[in-house]
Amino acid sequence: MHIIQQLLFILVLGVAAFLLFKRIQFIKKGIKLGKPLDRTDNSSARWRSMLLVAFGQKKMFKNPLPALLHLFVYVGFVVINIEVFEFIIDGVAGTHRIFAPFLGSFYTVLLSFFEFLSVSVFVACAIFLIRRNIIRVPRFHKPEMKTWPTLDANLILIFEILLTSAILLMNASDQALQAKGAEHYTHTGKLFFSSFLVPLFQNSQVSTLIVLERFFWWFHILGILGFAVYVTYSKHLHIFMAFPNTYFANLNPMGEMANMDSVTNEVKLMLGLPLEGDASAPPAEVGRFGAKDVNDLTWKSLMDSFTCTECGRCTAECPANQTGKKLSPRAIMMATRDRVEDVLKGEKGLEDGKSLLGDYISKEEINACTSCNACVEACPVLIDPLSIILELRRYISMEESGSPAAWNAMFQNIETNFAPWKFAPTDRFNWAEDLKKI
Amino acid sequence: MSTYNIPTMAEMAAKGESPEILFWVGCAGSFDDRYKSVTKAFVKILNKVGVSFAVLGQEESCTGDPARRAGNEFLFQMQAMSNIQVFEGYNVKKIVTACPHCFNTLKNEYPALGGNYEVIHHSTFLQQLIDEGKVKPADGQAFKGQKITYHDSCYLGRANNVYEAPRRVLEALDTELVEMKRCKTNGLCCGAGGAQMFKDSEPGTKEINVERTEEALETGAKIIASACPFCLTMLSDGVKAKEKEEEVKVYDLAELIAQAEDL
Numbered sequence: 001m002h003i004i005q006q007l008l009f010i011l012v013l014g015v016a017a018f019l020l021f022k023r024i025q026f027i028k029k030g031i032k033l034g035k036p037l038d039r040t041d042n043s044s045a046r047w048r049s050m051l052l053v054a055f056g057q058k059k060m061f062k063n064p065l066p067a068l069l070h071l072f073v074y075v076g077f078v079v080i081n082i083e084v085f086e087f088i089i090d091g092v093a094g095t096h097r098i099f100a101p102f103l104g105s106f107y108t109v110l111l112s113f114f115e116f117l118s119v120s121v122f123v124a125c126a127i128f129l130i131r132r133n134i135i136r137v138p139r140f141h142k143p144e145m146k147t148w149p150t151l152d153a154n155l156i157l158i159f160e161i162l163l164t165s166a167i168l169l170m171n172a173s174d175q176a177l178q179a180k181g182a183e184h185y186t187h188t189g190k191l192f193f194s195s196f197l198v199p200l201f202q203n204s205q206v207s208t209l210i211v212l213e214r215f216f217w218w219f220h221i222l223g224i225l226g227f228a229v230y231v232t233y234s235k236h237l238h239i240f241m242a243f244p245n246t247y248f249a250n251l252n253p254m255g256e257m258a259n260m261d262s263v264t265n266e267v268k269l270m271l272g273l274p275l276e277g278d279a280s281a282p283p284a285e286v287g288r289f290g291a292k293d294v295n296d297l298t299w300k301s302l303m304d305s306f307t308c309t310e311c312g313r314c315t316a317e318c319p320a321n322q323t324g325k326k327l328s329p330r331a332i333m334m335a336t337r338d339r340v341e342d343v344l345k346g347e348k349g350l351e352d353g354k355s356l357l358g359d360y361i362s363k364e365e366i367n368a369c370t371s372c373n374a375c376v377e378a379c380p381v382l383i384d385p386l387s388i389i390l391e392l393r394r395y396i397s398m399e400e401s402g403s404p405a406a407w408n409a410m411f412q413n414i415e416t417n418f419a420p421w422k423f424a425p426t427d428r429f430n431w432a433e434d435l436k437k438i
Numbered sequence: 439m440s441t442y443n444i445p446t447m448a449e450m451a452a453k454g455e456s457p458e459i460l461f462w463v464g465c466a467g468s469f470d471d472r473y474k475s476v477t478k479a480f481v482k483i484l485n486k487v488g489v490s491f492a493v494l495g496q497e498e499s500c501t502g503d504p505a506r507r508a509g510n511e512f513l514f515q516m517q518a519m520s521n522i523q524v525f526e527g528y529n530v531k532k533i534v535t536a537c538p539h540c541f542n543t544l545k546n547e548y549p550a551l552g553g554n555y556e557v558i559h560h561s562t563f564l565q566q567l568i569d570e571g572k573v574k575p576a577d578g579q580a581f582k583g584q585k586i587t588y589h590d591s592c593y594l595g596r597a598n599n600v601y602e603a604p605r606r607v608l609e610a611l612d613t614e615l616v617e618m619k620r621c622k623t624n625g626l627c628c629g630a631g632g633a634q635m636f637k638d639s640e641p642g643t644k645e646i647n648v649e650r651t652e653e654a655l656e657t658g659a660k661i662i663a664s665a666c667p668f669c670l671t672m673l674s675d676g677v678k679a680k681e682k683e684e685e686v687k688v689y690d691l692a693e694l695i696a697q698a699e700d701l
């Protein structure tokens with residue numbers, strides 16, 4: 001019996017590891033579709049950003065209640081997973097609670113602490129479900145939150161509730177078995193939370209209890225492994241991606257737009273200015289100006305899209321969205337991720353006749369952006385939707401000359417009058433006249 | 439009758455002098471009828487404290503910011519590079535401007551094209567003058583105890599982390615500064631950034647400037663202070679849309695200081 005369980009466990013572990021590996025490769029490939037960008041400078045500031053924002057959840061605390069609940073789930077997730085380590089050893093070696101004899105009463109304390117976290121995760125997830133589905137916090141119900149994103153969010157919460165319940169029920173049935181002196185069931189001491197559930201199991205036969213305990217054990221570990229794989233398909237990827245994403249985040253002032261060096265060279269040629277470096281070298285291949293599709297964005301923008309947890313904090317702060325415009329920064333991130341996944345899955349890849357701009361994101365959306373950076377500021381994992389919007393605008397302006405007519409007129413004013421309005425450059429200093437006359 | 443000294447860089451160069459600061463007026467500062475009074479107010483302050491400054495006059499030209507935000511990188515870089523050439527010609531080291539968009543572009547974006555200067559927004563500059571005691575706006579008590587609310591410009595606040603200087607300037611006026619519901623890092627945009635100033639807004643249910651103005655009016659302040667030409671326009675329009683232009687005024691920091699100093 002044991003050996004079958006062991007073999008089965010190893011098989012399951014192998015399958016989960018394989019699926020996970022494949023998905024990680026897939027996501028890596030997706031991110032690598034993006035253009036190069038150097039984000040390796042200033043590593044101390046980068047570590048700090050990661051520690052504060054990803055590990056320390058700094059940005060979450062702009063709104064304390066969800067932040068606190070989220071913190072419970074997050075700490076619970078990290079810490080309870082330490083227990084998974086024991087699960088895996090037990091599963092492979094056919095042991096049961098292998099650490100219990102070594103740790104003695106400390107094991108009891110440790111497990112009681114894990115149980116405390118399980119209960120907090122349970123409660124937090126229940127409140128999250130209520131916020132989403134009963135209180136209906138507005139940011140969870142915008143047009144981009146279609147069937148799958150909404151289902152995904154709810155599934156995860158239900159999943160976590162089931163997993164934490166399994167831990168508690170497993171521990172309770174285990175303690176009932178210990179009380180009956182069942183062989184193999186090492187004494188764990190009285191575990192703080194699950195001991196309250198022991199009466200549920202007290203009157204059952206040892207054989208029934210073993211089946212139940214095994215069921216909960218398997219449910220929990222299968223759940224964890226399934227969860228790990230599921231996460232890579234879901235918005236929940238942020239539990240891993242938040243770390244690299246905050247490490248590689250933009251460290252420059254938010255107002256700064258990245259310079260397009262390919263344009264700099266052309267402008268220098270036009271103005272007759274000396275080029276930097278070797279002027280006789282053939283010019284580097286100039287790709288598209290701006291972004292039409294995901295491969296025109298930097299890898300960081302694509303990483304952003306995989307990190308996005310669809311929380312909608314950005315959209316809730318967006319002035320355009322608040323005033324009924326079509327733009328939603330969250331939708332920009334979701335569209336980008338959808339496009340990357342479609343490109344990777346489709347047979348024709350990027351050449352499928354579609355593109356990010358047009359098929360996934362409309363001009364109306366990006367034309368509504370005021371570049372106010374409220375979305376960037378709001379994002380708890382330092383995602384930058386604005387840089388995608390601005391790259392798309394660059395493409396529209398420079399490759400299609402398709403900017404709104406009023407902008408084209410503004411461009412023309414700058415070209416001819418050196419001001420965005422139609423005023424003669426010779427009148428520029430007229431304001432001083434009345435001051436001299438006072 | 440008082441006259442003010444407004445030297446240009448060219449005039450100073452002709453005399454073999456170079457000013458301590460270049461006052462970058464910006465397009466709105468040069469052409470916008472309402473906002474020109476901010477330029478004048480700032481020049482009066484500069485004259486009063488006797489700072490050695492000059493302007494570019496007709497040699498000034500758009501920084502290129504709206505072109506860049508609207509996607510036209512070529513035009514932006516053309517503007518930037520010719521401006522940098524002008525700066526180089528006059529050996530400019532330090533620039534002060536009242537426009538957060540010019541400020542952001544000159545400070546953060548010109549370096550990538552070879553233009554490195556110390557760039558200061560006028561809110562910070564005014565705060566320095568107050569700290570140094572060169573401007574003592576509370577003396578006249580023009581605004582003592584008046585409720586004023588301050589609207590954060592996105593390009594000053596979130597974009598460049600300048601939140602305190604404008605508030606310190608207002609406090610120096612001995613006003614009662616009341617904050618809007620969304621302020622500082624959470625401040626709501628006026629709706630004009632990202633080149634929106636130069637086109638109609640996309641279809642929606644409301645204008646952003648009206649949303650923001652409503653929030654400003656909720657504070658009960660009779661003066662809305664701003665530190666950006668676009669915000670000033672958008673909020674003034676918002677106040678008009680709410681038919682409150684008789685009771686509620688929108689002013690730039692420089693105008694408030696100039697009024698307090700009776701300039």
Ligand code: SF4
Nearest residue numbers: 318369370372373375
């Ligand atoms: S930068 Fe654009 S997308 Fe982001 S919040 Fe502001 S208007 Fe919305």
Ligand code: SF4
Nearest residue numbers: 308309311312314379
């Ligand atoms: S971009 Fe950031 S703030 Fe917006 S939905 Fe995604 S994770 Fe949330």
